[in-house]
Amino acid sequence: GENVEQHPSTLSVQEGDSAVIKCTYSDSASNYFPWYKQELGKGPQLIIDIRSNVGEKKDQRIAVTLNKTAKHFSLHITETQPEDSAVYFCAAITGNQFYFGTGTSLTVIP
Amino acid sequence: NAGVMQNPRHLVRRRGQEARLRCSPMKGHSHVYWYRQLPEEGLKFMVYLQKENIIDESGMPKERFSAEFPKEGPSILRIQQVVRGDSAAYFCASSRLQGWNQPQHFGDGTRLSIL
Numbered sequence: 001g002e003n004v005e006q007h008p009s010t011l012s013v014q015e016g017d018s019a020v021i022k023c024t025y026s027d028s029a030s031n032y033f034p035w036y037k038q039e040l041g042k043g044p045q046l047i048i049d050i051r052s053n054v055g056e057k058k059d060q061r062i063a064v065t066l067n068k069t070a071k072h073f074s075l076h077i078t079e080t081q082p083e084d085s086a087v088y089f090c091a092a093i094t095g096n097q098f099y100f101g102t103g104t105s106l107t108v109i110p
Numbered sequence: 111n112a113g114v115m116q117n118p119r120h121l122v123r124r125r126g127q128e129a130r131l132r133c134s135p136m137k138g139h140s141h142v143y144w145y146r147q148l149p150e151e152g153l154k155f156m157v158y159l160q161k162e163n164i165i166d167e168s169g170m171p172k173e174r175f176s177a178e179f180p181k182e183g184p185s186i187l188r189i190q191q192v193v194r195g196d197s198a199a200y201f202c203a204s205s206r207l208q209g210w211n212q213p214q215h216f217g218d219g220t221r222l223s224i225l
Contacts, residue, residue, distance in 0.1 A: 006152075032211035043114070043201050043216035044153070051211070089152055093210045096166060098143070100152035 002027040004092050006101030013080050014109050021104045023090035024072040032093040033066060033073045038103075039086045047088075048075070080108045114139075114204050114217035115184075122223045123192050131187040131220045135204030141165075142185045143203045143214060144177055153201060159185060160208075189222075197224045 003026040013019050023033075031052040036044035050057045050064045050073065057064050061080075066073040073092075077084055085108045090101040115134040123129050135142050140161055145153040158166040159179040170177065174192075179185040189196055199221050203214035 034213065036216070041218070043116075043218040046213055046215060049213060096210055097168070098153075098155055098210065098214070100154075102152045103150075 002030060002092055002094055002097070002099040004090065004099045004101045006090050006104060008104060009102065010105045010107075012107045012109060015080060015082060017080055019075075019077045019080050019084070019106055019108075021075045021088055021090070021106070022072060023074070023092070023101050024070075025092040025099070026071065027092070027094050028068075028071065029094050030092040030099075031095075033064070034091050034093075035062075035064060035075050036089045036091065037086045038089060044089060077106075080106075082108050082110050084108050114202055114215055116200075116202050116217035116220050118220060119218065120221045120223070122225060124225050125193060126191050129189040129192050129196070129222055131189075131200050131202075131222070132184040133187070133202030133204075133217060134184040135202075136206075136215055139204035139206045139215075141205045141208060141212075142179050143205075144185075144187050145201045145203065147199045147201060147219070149198075156187075192222075192224050194224050197222055 006023045034049035037047045038044045061078045063076040087103045089103050142159045144156040147153045155169040157170050157177045174190045176188045199219045201219045203216045205212040
């Protein structure tokens, strides 16, 4: 099955700086890569996703890049704000299942 | 509220009792997924259901766990004879279209505590 690794496990940045979270996957058949933000006591919220036929996607301050050859994808958050503080999960989807990374706890310091 | 609704938000059970967790998908969504999340860990897939059908239950423990999504009403995840190790957050997600590569929208989960 698929194996998704996520780094770093914790990340602290100053407000206004950028944050980058990276994930690698093992199954070359994986074709859909969503990112979720989970706040304390809440469920994961889909914030951006990318499919295997696209290399980059951007939505305001959030962007995701995908390198199919190297089998890794990254979440980029620019101009971070305190409300960006949360746990972020990547996921890789093969034909028949979601595989989640272990999460990155992001803290944005005001 | 048009989001995925889960109830109860918190559930406390004693060892040996039964736990029933409910999930109402987003309006217009007919695909439901259940996940379990242990503290400090990511989500682990349990089961994928459509109305009246179990599509994939490869993540479900072989004993004590069952799930259904009837023609009418919410999806139910049922855990019989609960043990301490069942303590976790259980999340439900729904999607509008069939297929694993469709966006899944999550509820806020049920926190199950076993005394």
